[in-house]
Amino acid sequence: MNDLSKPVYPGAVVYDQEEIRSISEVIENQSPFRYYGPNLQGKTDAFEKEAAQFFGVKHALAVSSGTAALMVALRAIGVGPGDEVIIPAVTFVACAGSVVSCNAIPIFCDVDESLNLDPDALEQCINERTKAIMVVHLQGSSADMTRILAIARKHGLKVIEDSAQSFGTTYQGQYVGTMGDIGTFSLQINKTITAGEGGLVIMNDDELHERAIMAHDQGGVRNENGYVIVNPDCPGFYGENYRMSELTGAVALMQLRKVTDIVDTMKVNAAKILDGLVGIEGLALRKNFDEEGCSYVSIAIYLPSKEAAIQAEAECKENKIPGARLYQGLPTYAYPFVLDKLTVHSSGCPFSCPLYKGNPRYEMGMCPMAENLIARALFIQVSPLFTDEDIYYIVENLKTILGKYAR
Numbered sequence: 001m002n003d004l005s006k007p008v009y010p011g012a013v014v015y016d017q018e019e020i021r022s023i024s025e026v027i028e029n030q031s032p033f034r035y036y037g038p039n040l041q042g043k044t045d046a047f048e049k050e051a052a053q054f055f056g057v058k059h060a061l062a063v064s065s066g067t068a069a070l071m072v073a074l075r076a077i078g079v080g081p082g083d084e085v086i087i088p089a090v091t092f093v094a095c096a097g098s099v100v101s102c103n104a105i106p107i108f109c110d111v112d113e114s115l116n117l118d119p120d121a122l123e124q125c126i127n128e129r130t131k132a133i134m135v136v137h138l139q140g141s142s143a144d145m146t147r148i149l150a151i152a153r154k155h156g157l158k159v160i161e162d163s164a165q166s167f168g169t170t171y172q173g174q175y176v177g178t179m180g181d182i183g184t185f186s187l188q189i190n191k192t193i194t195a196g197e198g199g200l201v202i203m204n205d206d207e208l209h210e211r212a213i214m215a216h217d218q219g220g221v222r223n224e225n226g227y228v229i230v231n232p233d234c235p236g237f238y239g240e241n242y243r244m245s246e247l248t249g250a251v252a253l254m255q256l257r258k259v260t261d262i263v264d265t266m267k268v269n270a271a272k273i274l275d276g277l278v279g280i281e282g283l284a285l286r287k288n289f290d291e292e293g294c295s296y297v298s299i300a301i302y303l304p305s306k307e308a309a310i311q312a313e314a315e316c317k318e319n320k321i322p323g324a325r326l327y328q329g330l331p332t333y334a335y336p337f338v339l340d341k342l343t344v345h346s347s348g349c350p351f352s353c354p355l356y357k358g359n360p361r362y363e364m365g366m367c368p369m370a371e372n373l374i375a376r377a378l379f380i381q382v383s384p385l386f387t388d389e390d391i392y393y394i395v396e397n398l399k400t401i402l403g404k405y406a407r
């Protein structure tokens with residue numbers, strides 16, 4: 001039996017000789033930079049090419065993290081001072097942070113029972129300052145994309161799909177990240193595939209791709225030797241460095257080739273756990289808009305109260321099963337710096353920016369569904385390495401724990 005007290009790292013636990021060989025090739029050839037070197041291996045290029053094929057999109061751009069992917073996506077679609085970007089109230093803080101780092105304002109939208117952005121709440125968040133909607137597919141489960149895309153289209157808004165936690169998830173047969181204007185992914189260690197750090201941006205639009213390349217690489221273009229050049233035909237703009245290294249690309253490429261196996265195995269293991277839970281009195285599962293497409297990074301169970309969820313979490317820990325609450329059971333806006341609009345610069349921009357004409361009130365209570373659901377949600381992590389013995393142990397323990405707290 002596996003040690004189930006450890007957190008699950010789905011991509012890292014399947015590292016083997018393939019990742020070792022791939023990264024060794026980069027090191028042996030002394031070429032860790034993606035654009036030039038003594039004997040460039042083209043790992044990052046290959047990762048992009050295979051990622052574009054995997055998703056069936058025209059362009060894929062490898063970047064240094066999931067946060068970098070969001071920054072690049074926001075910059076590519078032209079988000080900036082004066083703009084608002086709608087994000088779900090339950091997500092990782094990078095969603096809000098990346099918007100503010102682009103000098104725009106995050107607007108928190110309530111979630112539905114899938115814990116993803118609620119289309120019914122979305123329209124009320126839209127106004128003349130809204131530039132984009134950042135949908136997040138939380139923990140392997142897609143948002144209600146049909147309705148969200150229809151609303152976005154109606155209002156002429158761009159859609160970023162933050163799929164950091166959902167590499168390989170599908171919705172009505174389409175990979176998440178491919179349905180909006182631009183999709184982003186993270187390769188941080190908690191994610192379905194990992195290179196420790198790393199990210200990916202995918203899109204079909206040529207102009208978005210061009211802008212994304214420039215935004216991730218000092219705002220310029222490179223010549224055939226890989227050097228950033230002054231090019232009067234392409235003036236560029238100020239940019240940053242969000243590039244992926246060849247060391248990261250080497251591992252990312254091997255992980256990408258494993259992603260279908262990882263996701264398929266997690267789905268099978270999740271299905272076995274879910275089967276085992278059938279019949280538990282009071283069992284309330286997270287809503288899923290596409291049961292078959294869910295990549296089941298975790299199984300989320302709603303307990304009747306926050307207190308019950310805290311007790312259940314403690315008993316999972318005691319019994320060494322991988323069940324925990326997410327984000328301390330809080331929406332993103334519960335961070336003090338979000339509530340108080342504390343930015344890195346003392347001017348308080350973008351909130352105090354003269355180009356910004358809104359005045360968002362961030363306060364506890366503003367997204368009641370989000371606060372209610374995340375407080376009482378327990379996430380059972382799913383590993384591609386679970387054995388039947390592990391699953392039996394998890395199910396038997398959950399039956400006892402949920403028997404006490406689910407009603």
Ligand SMILES: Cc1ncc(COP(=O)(O)O)c(C=O)c1O
Nearest residue numbers: 065066067092094164186187188
């Ligand atoms: C939904 C979401 N977006 C963005 C990120 C940021 O990714 P990274 O940690 O690679 O910067 C994460 C990371 O956990 C995430 O969960």
